Amino acid sequence: MAFKFEADWLLEGSCSKKVATLWSINKHLNVPDRLVVMGQGLKSWAARVKKDKNCLLKILKQRLNDLYSAHPSDTKMVDIIEAKLDYGIAIDKEEIYWSQRARSNWLQFGDQNTKFFHNFASYRQCLNRVRCLKDYLRIEHTKNMAMMHTTISYFIDLFSSSNSKRANEIYNYVTPKILASTNDKLGKDFQEEEIGLAVKEMGTTKAPGPDGFHALFFSISGR
Incomplete structure (x- = not known):
């Protein structure tokens, strides 16, 4: 399966450190090759994180159930609030994961239905195949x-082109619409600020390139 960066990885505390490590140890490679190697490294890292995350969800849910079953007290209430926060954060990561696949903006309205996102993503995949x-x-x-x-x-x-010579004759009768000064600007090298602005204006999790990294990764990493 081809690599694709997942938006919910950014919620993992070890993600930025892993990205920095993978990027720094491959300085001898050019940028496209470094991204490919980084993708491979992140794929292995994500598999371990997913396994740990599934275990954590079960542990947090069981902890919350145990606290609800225990004799009520002020201390237990504090523990319940902390457990609910931890469990809520874990669930939010799941929602981001499935909303990216569903390509839906409904998450911003508070819809907490992971099953819906899963089914919608599978439906889109079937239609687009x-x-x-x-x-x-x-x-x-x-x-x-x-x-x-x-x-x-x-x-x-x-x-x-099937007849380039004939095309050149036609071009002689076409009046240029772009000024020479404008054409000079269009022919200039891109500036770092222009590239950064273009990336930040892109859809954050849409249309990843061949390397599997979408705009969100570059906009966050380039801050």
Whole structure:
């Protein structure tokens, strides 16, 4: 399964430290390769965290039940409040996890229904799955590799010019609409501030790149 950064990882206290460690020990690699290695490291780290988190939820729930069953007292009330806070934080992490998959903004309205997010995410995955593609000969392909080659061939053909010489003749009759000064600005190198602003204006958990890291990761890490 391809790597994808999860928004709820940012709620784990060890996440930022893990990211910093993985980034610093791979300084000899270029940025894309460092991100790939970081993704592999975070995937292993997340598997351990998830196992610990599942155990923690059971422990917190049992603790809360035990406190409710105990003889009431002022001390027990304080313990119950603390236990409910701990359990609530753990549940919030689950909600963020499933809301990212559901791509829903309903979490901000206080909907605490993890089962709903789980079902909605599964439903979206089913709808978005491409099961078959036809090539230019109308031959159907259902294998992943064959569908990938069919897609690549389609767009290569779509964006390839069949008569570039004729196109150059047509361009001579097109009046330029972009000023030379504007064109100079468009041709300049991107500045660090511009990149940071663009990332922060993106949808936080939408459209991750090939490396699996979405805008939220970069906007938080780049502060």
